[in-house]
Amino acid sequence: MRSIYWFRNDLRLHDNPGLLAQRDADELLLVYVWPKYRPWCNITGIGAQRERFLIESLLALDASLRSKGQRLLLLHGAAETLLPHLVERFNADRLLTSLAPGFYERRAVAHLSENLSVPVECLAGNSLFAQSDLPGALAEQAKHFTPFREAVGQLRPQVPIAAPAQLPPPPTWSFTELPAAGTRAPIALPLRGGEQAGLERLNNWVFGQQGIADYAKTRNCLDGLDGSSTLSPWLATGCLSVREAAAAIARYEAEQGANESTEWLYQELLWREFFYWRAVQDDRSLFRSGGDKRRIRRCIFEPRNFARWCQGDTNQALVNALMRQLNTTGWMSNRGRQLAASFLINELDIDWRYGAAYFEKHLIDFDVASNYGNWQYIAGVGADPRGGRHFNIDKQARLYDPDGLFVSKWQGNRPQQPEFVTDAADWPIMPE
Ligand SMILES: Cc1cc2nc3c(=O)[nH]c(=O)nc-3n(C[C@H](O)[C@H](O)[C@H](O)COP(=O)(O)OP(=O)(O)OC[C@H]3O[C@@H](n4cnc5c(N)ncnc54)[C@H](O)[C@@H]3O)c2cc1C
Numbered sequence: 273m274r275s276i277y278w279f280r281n282d283l284r285l286h287d288n289p290g291l292l293a294q295r296d297a298d299e300l301l302l303v304y305v306w307p308k309y310r311p312w313c314n315i316t317g318i319g320a321q322r323e324r325f326l327i328e329s330l331l332a333l334d335a336s337l338r339s340k341g342q343r344l345l346l347l348h349g350a351a352e353t354l355l356p357h358l359v360e361r362f363n364a365d366r367l368l369t370s371l372a373p374g375f376y377e378r379r380a381v382a383h384l385s386e387n388l389s390v391p392v393e394c395l396a397g398n399s400l401f402a403q404s405d406l407p408g409a410l411a412e413q414a415k416h417f418t419p420f421r422e423a424v425g426q427l428r429p430q431v432p433i434a435a436p437a438q439l440p441p442p443p444t445w446s447f448t449e450l451p452a453a454g455t456r457a458p459i460a461l462p463l464r465g466g467e468q469a470g471l472e473r474l475n476n477w478v479f480g481q482q483g484i485a486d487y488a489k490t491r492n493c494l495d496g497l498d499g500s501s502t503l504s505p506w507l508a509t510g511c512l513s514v515r516e517a518a519a520a521i522a523r524y525e526a527e528q529g530a531n532e533s534t535e536w537l538y539q540e541l542l543w544r545e546f547f548y549w550r551a552v553q554d555d556r557s558l559f560r561s562g563g564d565k566r567r568i569r570r571c572i573f574e575p576r577n578f579a580r581w582c583q584g585d586t587n588q589a590l591v592n593a594l595m596r597q598l599n600t601t602g603w604m605s606n607r608g609r610q611l612a613a614s615f616l617i618n619e620l621d622i623d624w625r626y627g628a629a630y631f632e633k634h635l636i637d638f639d640v641a642s643n644y645g646n647w648q649y650i651a652g653v654g655a656d657p658r659g660g661r662h663f664n665i666d667k668q669a670r671l672y673d674p675d676g677l678f679v680s681k682w683q684g685n686r687p688q689q690p691e692f693v694t695d696a697a698d699w700p701i702m703p704e
Contacts, residue, residue: 273297274362275440278355278369279304279344280377280510281639282397283329284467285336287432287513290370290395291439300440301362302337302344304330305351309633313626319634321602324456325465329509332466334450340439343447352383359388362443366390370397370510373551374640375558398510400429400518400545403552414550416657421542429518461496461601463505463636470506471516477501478520487533491540492607494594494678500605501537504637507544514541544642550655551641558644561623563653571623576693581616582630585686589676590669591615593684600682602636607672613650614663624651 275297282288283304294300307326309318318326334344347354359367369381371394385392396402403410407423414420458464477483483501493499506512518541525534557564561571580586584595594608604612609631616627628647632638645654652660673679695701 273366274299274301274364274443276301276303276355276358276362276364276367278351278367279333280370280372281508282370282510282513283333284470284511284513285333285340285435286467286471287397287516288370288435289397289433290368292433292436293368293393293395294440295436297440299362299443300342301358301364301443302342303355303358304333304344304346305354306346306348308350312632313623313629315626315629315633317633319599319602320456321458321600322634322636322638324458325463325505325602325636326509327451328465328469329467329511330465331450332468332511336467337439340436341441342439343442344450345447346450351380352387355384356388359390364390367392368395369393370395372398372640373548375551375554375556377640378552398514399548400424400514400541401427402430403549405430406549410549410553414546414553416655417543417546418657420546420549421539424542424545429515432513432515432519459600460597461502461603463496463502463601463603465505465509465511465636467506467511470503470512473501473506474503474512474517474520477503478524484521484524484533484537485528485531488531488536489533491536492605492672494597494605494608494672495681496601496603496605502603504639505603508635508637508639508642514544517541544639546655547641547645550645554645554654558640558648559625561625561653563648563651565653567653569623569651569653570621572621573623573626574620574692574694577620577691578616578622578626580689581612581620581622581627584682584684585689586615586620587686587688587691588615588619588665589679589684589686590665590673591684592686593673593679593682596682596684598631598634602634604635607668609646610650610661611663611665611668613647614661615665617651617660618662619665624648624653 275294277290337344381394490499496502507514521534521538551558554564584592591612594612598604613627616622617624624647628644631643648654649656650661
């Protein structure tokens with residue numbers, strides 16, 4: 273039996289059901305297809321830090337595979353056209369991959385299933401629960417977070433499985449080398465891609481000195497590592513299994529007892545889970561301005577305001593600091609994302625999708641379900657039962673950056689600029 277395994281957001285050996293399912297293969301080809309970055313909202317390409325994190329994750333995966341006599345084949349292009357060629361060339365008997373909840377990712381698998389003569393199987397490896405574990409209809413549960421949390425409250429996450437001790441050999445092909453890690457280094461936040469780095473962060477944060485024990489107090493901090501878990505880059509790329517993270521929380525609770533912090537953190541994993549299943553349910557409407565309700569939102573597109581938001585050059589110092597943090601590190605805290613998103617949507621009146629697309633380009637933890645789901649939530653076209661969130665940024669700055677340390681660290685104070693440079697008919701507004 274010849275098998276192909278297509279890695280997607282599961283760049284790891286531990287708790288990877290897709291890899292384990294290959295034990296019986298005589299030969300195994302392991303493939304990763306570099307993500308397609310379609311131009312969307314006039315934004316193209318991938319940010320430097322996101323690219324760095326992904327390359328590091330792939331190199332780390334390749335190194336682990338080599339220690340088991342395997343290799344990773346990296347391809348560039350559309351999976352729908354590349355994989356059928358591989359199946360033919362390798363004379364494969366089956367193609368396996370992991371379930372990814374986004375519409376385009378699922379459509380790629382559906383296309384392959386329809387057009388390949390060999391079976392295509394999708395295994396759920398990146399969620400706490402399998403769809404069959406969820407009680408009742410997904411459509412009803414995935415609408416709002418509270419009924420979802422109540423429905424899954426009694427469920428235990430699936431137990432993580434160990435990394436395979438051995439893997440079947442690769443075909444005797446000459447593999448091209450993966451791109452070198454290059455000279456790009458993480459800036460300001462030392463977050464390195466790869467399974468080992470993710471497992472270490474989990475272990476240090478849950479069982480180390482400063483971490484989960486204080487999470488209830490620190491989770492809203494604006495800088496990474498000192499505040500929240502900062503596990504998201506590894507969870508989003510699948511370098512770290514979400515079930516491994518849940519199991520670590522459970523181990524900590526068994527040793528030290530459950531407390532407000534452990535419960536909060538598990539609840540955050542449930543938010544991730546909620547958006548995961550909501551994305552499956554939402555299908556294409558995850559990318560619609562009005563979401564699944566097709567609600568119409570009034571928007572103005574003032575390109576200069578969008579450019580200033582992206583660069584961190586608005587008249588709001590905290591938003592500037594947050595955007596500068598994102599542009600430099602590829603990461604932003606949850607509180608920061610909420611504020612930057614609310615500012616774009618409610619103060620600049622820009623279509624939320626432009627902000628989501630900009631986040632997609634830069635976030636090292638970009639995850640289609642969490643990103644688009646959270647943006648829709650704040651814009652009031654998604655899962656928020658209250659119809660959207662409008663934050664008072666000055667008040668939030670007083671609460672979360674009372675001494676202005678974050679603003680000063682990221683140089684958020686910029687010269688004041690006029691709100692509009694053109695009028696409603698697009699004529700330049702002359703300065704007074
Ligand atoms: C506008 C906007 C865009 C976002 N885009 C993304 C994204 O592309 N990728 C992403 O992983 N998260 C996204 N989030 C959710 C959240 O901001 C990040 O998961 C969190 O900031 C990551 O930091 P952490 O690992 O320290 O989180 P912690 O607070 O330590 O939480 C632990 C884990 O729980 C999950 N989690 C926490 N909050 C949320 C949430 N609101 N929604 C979904 N999962 C959550 C994450 O996997 C996170 O790593 C977004 C939120 C907003 C408001």
